[in-house]
Amino acid sequence: MKTVGLDRDTAADAVLAASELATNAFNHALRAGPDVQAGPPELWVWARVTPTPQLVVSVFDTCRSAWPDTAPRDLLDEHGKGLGIVGMLAAAWGTYPTRSWLGRPDLWGKAVWCAFPLPGPWPNARTTAPPVLVARHLTSSLAGRGIAGVSHCHGKGVSLVTVPRPNGQDVNVWVEPGHLTYTSASGARIRRPVVDLYDVTENLVGSIESPGHA
Template identity: 40%
Template structure:
């Protein structure tokens, strides 16, 4: 189990009341810490009703970034960032990596594949999702989840 000090070391010092960031390592522990960070942040913002969907979306986006966008980076070496932003009626979950390759959305005929359903899950749980290029290198894949409370 991770100590609170470990989370403080990774959380952005400049986080506002409505934005929180977290560096995700490409390890099993890193994904668990990202899920815990998401739960704690949403509880603090009092939008726990969307926590389960948000954690699933964060897990899928982070796994895609670490496994597909950065295949040549050694474990733990990936620079993958999670940013949670609470807007008036939506929670935005965004994962940024250093790769310019767009996310690949599998075709409907690929339903029997062992992998590749992550973006289908993200699409099913979110109101909108997409991606944007970052200059000079990288991309951000994001998903907007509706919140029941108006912030």
């Protein structure tokens, strides 16, 4: 936590939130019904600079029949109290369908995430990288999540990664030395710094699993 600049109190909040998300996954999602695939919950943690510098803590489980209620909760209510705590501690939180990152690529489920502010400006926000390397990494990461048909091509100073969607509308991710640009499922143009590659990858997987996800 110190590596990304979190102060002691925020780091403690992030650890508590991660514990609550993991407990929720074990106590509720994994007991939800016969549709649950064989796969343990996964803890994902990464930093991003967009929309603001944040530490993202996410717990993945393989159940989509049980979804958390994102409405504000009374902390005195025994049902969903853990997520109420997460909502109180984090700057933002939510849930969306996605696929396993650490297990088999055919394991699909959902992620429940929360975000905590990082001190800004982020020191590496202007990091650049050869587009061809970023494009290859993005293609490999998506393929590793079971996304079939991802392709990439390269030009002078720019690369293009094409990501198929189930609805037939491909996502074209333009990779420049410092940025990635693509259009979300809602039609919004998204421009992200290269240091947000992990977050962009997860957003793309989410958009494939749920057409309404960015």
